Amino acid sequence: MLEPAYQADVVVVGAGVAGLSAAHRLTSAGVTTMVLEAAHGVGGRMATEKVDGFRLDRIGQLLSTAYPELRLTPGLGTLVLRPFAPGVLLHGDGRHHRAGVQAGTGGARGALHAVRALASAPRPPSAPRPPRRPVAVPGRQVSAPRSRSGAPLGTAVDQARLGAALTRLAGTPAERLLARPELPAGEALAARGLPARTIDGFLRPLLAALLCDPDLTTSSRCADLALRAFAGGRLCLPEGGAEALPELLASTLPPGTVHTGVRVTSVSTTSVTTAEHGEIRCRAVLVATDARAAAELLPGLRVPEFHPVTVVHHTTDEPPATGASLLLDADLGGPVAHTAVVSRVDPSRAPAGRALVSSTVLGRPPGDVDTAVRMHLARLYGVSTARWETLAVHHTAEAVPAMRPPHDLRRPVRLLAGLYVCGDHRDTSTVQGALHSGHRASAAILADLGVGRSMHVADPLPTVPRAA
16 A cells, blocks of 8 residues: 655556557656556556466467567567567468568568469469459448459569568668658559558458458558558567556566556646545646547547457367468458467467467458358358357457657657656657667656656666577
8 A cells, every 4th residue: 555655756657568668668767656557457458357277368469580679678688579470371263362570580681582373383374363353341432443463462563562561661771661651541652652562452351450450540650650660670579468568567576566457537747646545746747548548638649549449259179270370361352451370479378279360350340240250251261160269359449549640750758847648649659669668758757857867777688689
């Protein structure tokens, strides 16, 4: 229990990854820090439900081994990342197609190597197919039927052009990407000189999965950053569930730093008021909650629009033969944006002898979402899903802050001397963005408090999370 007169240098409101990462940098610099969280656990939206030995993420955002903050954030040195199979698996015209980078071949070079391998692979002749009518999904724009020549990756020349584009993107400094003209991502793709079938069959479903934005209204700069991370790293998940990342951050802070079940009702530059413990005085306050809760404490703060996400978890004792691949639908033939046999990626997420299949629906889900998802998964995986058991359906209306243009990727974290804010709504709507906003906020606080030690000296030596 907190003492009413307890004082700290900095009070952090919210124990999501942004606030916890900021707390690490502050405590590393010798600043006494208290983290207050209204919920009874840390992590915020990075939550994992445990059901009969399964670990079920509520949102399940995709991470990348190329995220710089995963190796720069103090406290994450022992984080284990479980990578998906290299690249992604596309389902188009009733077949599976491998696309994207390969692990262990050096990021951008791997992207080109993978595309060259695909281009040189023999392709069996196929009979002409009639145009396929897109399936209407509530809340989602449906693309017009496209040419299926070489679908969904296009011809060998198309694939080589795609590989060259990914290679250039992986090697482009982030600052140059942020200086590009800004458009909605869907519009910008058409101006990149790639064939329409490559864009519609690969880049659109990939970006929708990376950005949780089915209509690609996201800023093209944010989309370029997402593609750059894809080309330069591996898509991955934290071992043990999404909650493993915030729980690791919390557990490696000094004992007594994090206090859960404490609801903050107001903030100022020198104190916070809580419902349970009254006023707590401090030298600075960092609001590290989600965007809506932050606006309630900081009137005038803009609340963005959000992308809703629904995750449907199934189990079966006969998993599909797609291995640890992330499977995307190039045909937009149903509500599922991406799916995977997650227990093949991270075996700790399912008990022995059972497989966990997790599928993500973006936008407004259909009425009977489980039935619609089962029908779609049967086509995507090419197996019957009738006997699959539904473990959970998690719908989060405000899952991911929208990043529509114009989008400031470096929204101010310093509101006043003594009052700061961080979170994915101040940066990019990714785990990388949340961690980076906490990095920026802690740097601003240390500068205003006059802490003389360099943050680089205060930090432990960066360690790369172990990819198993």
